[in-house]
Amino acid sequence: xxxxERVLADTVGEDPLDTKALQAAAFAHxxxxxxxxxxxxxxxxxxxxxxxxxETYGGQYFxxxxxxxxxxGPPDGTSDSPWARWLAQQGRYERDHAVRxxxxxxxxxxDTRARLNVTIAESDARVRQSKRxxxxxxxxxxxxxxxxxxxxxxxxxxxxxxMLALFGLLMIRELRTFGLVPADPMTLRAGFGRYALxxxxxxxxxxxxxxDTTKTTTVTRHESGQTSTSVSYRSVTxxxxxxxxxxxEHSVHVLDADLDVTDGxxxxxxxxxRRRKDSGDYFIFFDRSTNRRLPIIRALQSALAPTRxxxxxxxxxxxxxxxxxxxxxxxxxxxxPTLRAFLGLFAGWVLMLLVLGLVAxxxxxxxxxxxxxxxxxxxxxxxxR
Numbered sequence: 001x002x003x004x005e006r007v008l009a010d011t012v013g014e015d016p017l018d019t020k021a022l023q024a025a026a027f028a029h030x031x032x033x034x035x036x037x038x039x040x041x042x043x044x045x046x047x048x049x050x051x052x053x054x055e056t057y058g059g060q061y062f063x064x065x066x067x068x069x070x071x072x073g074p075p076d077g078t079s080d081s082p083w084a085r086w087l088a089q090q091g092r093y094e095r096d097h098a099v100r101x102x103x104x105x106x107x108x109x110x111d112t113r114a115r116l117n118v119t120i121a122e123s124d125a126r127v128r129q130s131k132r133x134x135x136x137x138x139x140x141x142x143x144x145x146x147x148x149x150x151x152x153x154x155x156x157x158x159x160x161x162x163m164l165a166l167f168g169l170l171m172i173r174e175l176r177t178f179g180l181v182p183a184d185p186m187t188l189r190a191g192f193g194r195y196a197l198x199x200x201x202x203x204x205x206x207x208x209x210x211x212d213t214t215k216t217t218t219v220t221r222h223e224s225g226q227t228s229t230s231v232s233y234r235s236v237t238x239x240x241x242x243x244x245x246x247x248x249e250h251s252v253h254v255l256d257a258d259l260d261v262t263d264g265x266x267x268x269x270x271x272x273x274r275r276r277k278d279s280g281d282y283f284i285f286f287d288r289s290t291n292r293r294l295p296i297i298r299a300l301q302s303a304l305a306p307t308r309x310x311x312x313x314x315x316x317x318x319x320x321x322x323x324x325x326x327x328x329x330x331x332x333x334x335x336x337p338t339l340r341a342f343l344g345l346f347a348g349w350v351l352m353l354l355v356l357g358l359v360a361x362x363x364x365x366x367x368x369x370x371x372x373x374x375x376x377x378x379x380x381x382x383x384x385r
Contacts, residue, residue, distance in 0.1 A: 001030065001053050002107045004060050010106065017071060017086055024064045025093030029103045031057040037116055039123045065090075124150070160316070167313035178304050178363050180371045185378035188272055188283070188367075190304050195272030195280065199379055200250035201288075202243030204265050212236045243267060254282055257296055265289035268379060272303060284368065286376050293372045300364035301357075311352045318348030 002010075011026050013019035031054050038046050046054070068090075069075075072082035093099050104113055173191035181187040181194075188195040213235045221227050239259050243250045252269055261267050266288040273280040281299035286292070322344020323337040 001034070004056065007107075017068060018089070020064050020068045020071075021086060021090040021093055022099070024061055024068075024090050025096075025099055026103045027057045027061040027064070028094050029100045030107065031061070033104060033108065033116055036120050036123065037112070039119050160320075163313040163316050166309070170307055170310050170313075174306055174310070179367055180374055185371075185374050188303070188371075191307070193274060195274055195283075195303060197283070197375070198271050198273060198280075199268060199382075200243050201266070201268040201379070201383065202245035202248075202250060204261050204263050204267050205242045205244050207239070207241040207261055207263050209237065209239045209260070212238060243269060252282070254296065256298070257282075257285075257294070259285055259287075259294050261285075261287055262289075268376070270375065270379075284372060284375070286372075286379070293368060293376075295364065295368035295372065297361070297364045297368075300367055301360040304363035304367065305360035306356050308356065310356070311349070314352055315345055315348045318344040320344075322347070 007026050007030070008023060011019065011023045013022045034046075034050050034054050034057075035042075038050050041047065041050075068086050069083055072086050075081060075083045078084065104116070108116065176191045177189050178191065179189065181189050186197045186199075188197055213233055216232045216234070218230045218232075219227055220230070237256050237258070238253065239255075239257055240251070240253045241261065241263075243252060250269065268286040268288060269282060270284045270286075271280050271282045281302070282296050283299055283303070284296060285294040287294060319341045323341035
């Protein structure tokens, strides 16, 4: 360990008071290093050389403080006095990890620094375990966070920061416009994405409607050797027709739309195509003969739905909050944190599916109600040019 004279000669600040603040912090860091290296002997007693060095460094520490007090003047009880400002500066140097690293690197060998880091880590682990045992002894539940080591907590905080940034980016998307672009009614904006709307208007020919029913049979074999059979049916309604106009035609085939148009009626079909795509789904039909708007709610919900990536940070938050809550919704008081985390994950997943479905349906209905008339007006304006 370095001598008093060497530390004083090596440690120089911007002015005499700053120098003394740095020197006091240097002796504090050196004394603390000896304490940490002899951590196992705190109870049984330090070695003679350790005691001598700690007393030497501690004595010099207080002597420097007295010398600084002589330069600043005695304390006057205010927080803005020269002595109070010097004491605050010295405290900042003692808490500064960069100053500590510089002092220890200058005077301790690499092997000693490595041993010091191991000793501090072991001591901190014992302190944390002691706190957890004390909490349990007082009848308090130790949370999942309290069980984690500092490195694991830092990793969790880093992951949470990334998730929050992702959540913020996704929320920005959801706060953007979902509907027709005001300056271009032939473009549908859905957050960051856009759909180019394509239109075909013509007379309906060869309209047909039919239902396809699919039968699914499931056979289950039980442990007793017996089998059970269940049958389920799924029906899909098809509608197909042709829109014909002078010089062209467009074939339409939709599922579960219930358009119910008639041959000879004037109908406009509108579908959307995303960037770098060649085709897209039908969004809405206009039966011009009966003045009916016929939105395809399922397709609009798919296009205007909130992004499912929102579920990732939300489910993470639900899992963490549920694991740290002693009573999961006040219903399961004896569950452990891991089980509560999975229960929170499941509840968050169900709730998010419900919310995403409701928001998508609301946006689809709003498009049909608010943007449908604007879109039809834009189509009619183009047709009269």
